Amino acid sequence: SLHFTPLESTIAYLPWVFNEDNYLQYNLNGQVDANLMATSDDSHIKLLTIQDEDGNNALTVNVANLKIQDFLNLSAFAPPITGSFNSDMLLKYKNNAILGSGILNIEDMTYDRMRLGTFDFNFKAGLDMSGNTGALLSLLVDGEEVMTGKGYIIHDSIATQSRSKIDLTLKKFPLILANPFLGKDVAELKGTLNGELEMNGELI
Numbered sequence: 152s153l154h155f156t157p158l159e160s161t162i163a164y165l166p167w168v169f170n171e172d173n174y175l176q177y178n179l180n181g182q183v184d185a186n187l188m189a190t191s192d193d194s195h196i197k198l199l200t201i202q203d204e205d206g207n208n209a210l211t212v213n214v215a216n217l218k219i220q221d222f223l224n225l226s227a228f229a230p231p232i233t234g235s236f237n238s239d240m241l242l243k244y245k246n247n248a249i250l251g252s253g254i255l256n257i258e259d260m261t262y263d264r265m266r267l268g269t270f271d272f273n274f275k276a277g278l279d280m281s282g283n284t285g286a287l288l289s290l291l292v293d294g295e296e297v298m299t300g301k302g303y304i305i306h307d308s309i310a311t312q313s314r315s316k317i318d319l320t321l322k323k324f325p326l327i328l329a330n331p332f333l334g335k336d337v338a339e340l341k342g343t344l345n346g347e348l349e350m351n352g353e354l355i
Contacts, residue, residue, distance in 0.1 A: 152176045155187070163221045167191045181280070182244045183210055194218065203243055212240040212253070219257070234260035247280040262331035268293045282306030297324045302350075316351040 153175040160167050169189050175198065176184040185198035197213040217236040223229035240253030255272040269292070276286035285303035289296055302317030326340035333340070 155189070162191075163225055165191050165221060180244075181249070182208060183242075184208070185210060205245070208244050210242040210244075212238060212242070214238040219260075231263045232260065234258060248277055249279075250277045251275070265331040267328055267331065268325075292325060292328070295323070297322055314351055314353060316349070318350075319348040321346045 155169045155173050158169045158171060158173075160169065167189050168191070170187065173187045173189075174185065175187060178184065183198075184200045186200065187196070187198040189196045194216045195214070196217065197211070199211050201209050201211060203209040215237050218233075219236055220233040223232060235258040237256040237258065238253065240251060240255075243250040252275045253273075255274075257270045259269055260267045271291040271294075272288065273291070274286060274288040276284065276288075278284045283304065283306050286301065288300045290298040298319070298321055300317070300319045302315070304315045304317070321344050323343040323345060326342050326344055329340050330338075
């Protein structure tokens with residue numbers, strides 16, 4: 152079990168305030184229980200355990216306007232990235248499985264002062280206690296869907312004689328996203344990338 156104190160703390164050189172009864176707890180069933188709210192100016196982090204419509208425990212994760220650069224500034228070797236991180240996720244615990252869905256967002260992301268865009272990552276995923284997992288996901292850049300993926304991975308599929316499969320589709324993926332990382336003196340890409348990738352087989 153974890154409790155944050157003092158309730159008024161300095162994190163990444165910024166003042167943060169925690170709720171008095173905050174806690175994070177990991178139990179033997181692999182579940183996370185939480186009652187945590189941290190605020191700093193117009194940013195917040197909320198983790199709260201609730202009961203879903205079936206009466207099972209679920210964890211909500213809500214992050215708003217968390218400035219990436221504030222935390223990267225702690226290291227002199229951090230990459231020159233800026234942007235505002237947001238998330239709205241729900242993790243459900245059902246029998247021996249964890250089911251998750253939600254969205255991760257980075258608003259107005261830049262690298263070395265060059266704008267990359269606003270990224271929205273939508274997902275639905277599940278993981279059982281045997282290590283089998285499946286997921287549906289999509290990536291939007293500035294509101295346009297540029298990538299989708301789906302698949303499932305069977306733990307130790309050789310022993311169970313099952314096959315894992317992953318499908319990935321790129322739809323007008325903007326190549327200019329690579330330019331800030333390449334550098335102007337190396338190359339400058341334009342255009343979009345389309346394609347499909349399918350992987351399947353047995354995994355250990």
